[in-house]
Amino acid sequence: MGTVGAAAHVFYELLSGVAMPFASRTGxxxxxxxxxxSTMTAYHQAARQPEARDNVFAALNGLYLSAVIAHFLSWPRTTRRGLPWLIECEGLTGPVIAPYNVILHVSAAAAIGGLIENRRGRAWGALVPVVTVPWLLREQRREFGRLLVQAQTHPGWWNRRLRSRVTPA
Incomplete structure (x- = not known):
């Protein structure tokens, strides 16, 4: 389920017109x-792997959880019902931010559920966010800056929400 949540996260970004991770580098x-x-591969393999592969899938769920944590730490937010709620994120504002928040919360819950399920790999799943969240905090800002420049120089349907934003100095 963590894989499905992560896919919903990145494809919602694309369909909403703010691109997706790696788009600034690869298109x-x-x-x-x-x-x-990668989503199809992870989803397909998740049910087929023996318990010995729990470490791999726990690390993957830790990575999915890291992405959500980094978003909630890095972008303007408030609190609703005791949970973080993004006001703006990577160009998403207005009516498209509410579904994005729901996707992030469901994705986090699915990743945590995956960590609980992968009993043998819990240590890996817990270690991954400690290592990756700081990196993701820096990288998502760099990626966003590159996407803003591309929205100005190479506008397209996939970066339409970013065109009106000011390119960072």
């Missing part, structure tokens, strides 16, 4: 192909 088609392929 939207290659990034979408990567995310679709």
């Amino acid at each position: 939207p088609r290659a990034a979408a192909t990567f995310w679709a392929g």
Whole structure:
């Protein structure tokens, strides 16, 4: 379920017009192909692997959880019902931010559920966010800056919400 949540997260970004991770480096088609392929592979393999592979899937769920944590730490937010609620994120504002928040919360819950399920790999799943969240906090800002520049120089349907934003100095 963590894999499905992560896929919903990145494809919602693309469909909403703020691109997706890696699009600034590889372009939207290659990034979408990567995310679709990795999602299908992880989803397909999750039910087929023996318990000995729990470490791999726990680490993957830890990575999914890291992405959600980094978003909630890095972007303007408030609190609703005791949970963080993004006001703006990577160009998403207004009516499209509410579904995005729901996707992030469901994705986090699914990743945590995956960590609980992968009993043998819990240590890996807990270690991954400690290592990756600080990196993701820096990288998502760099990626966003590159996407803003591309929205100005190479506008397309996939970066339409970013065109009106000011490019960072």
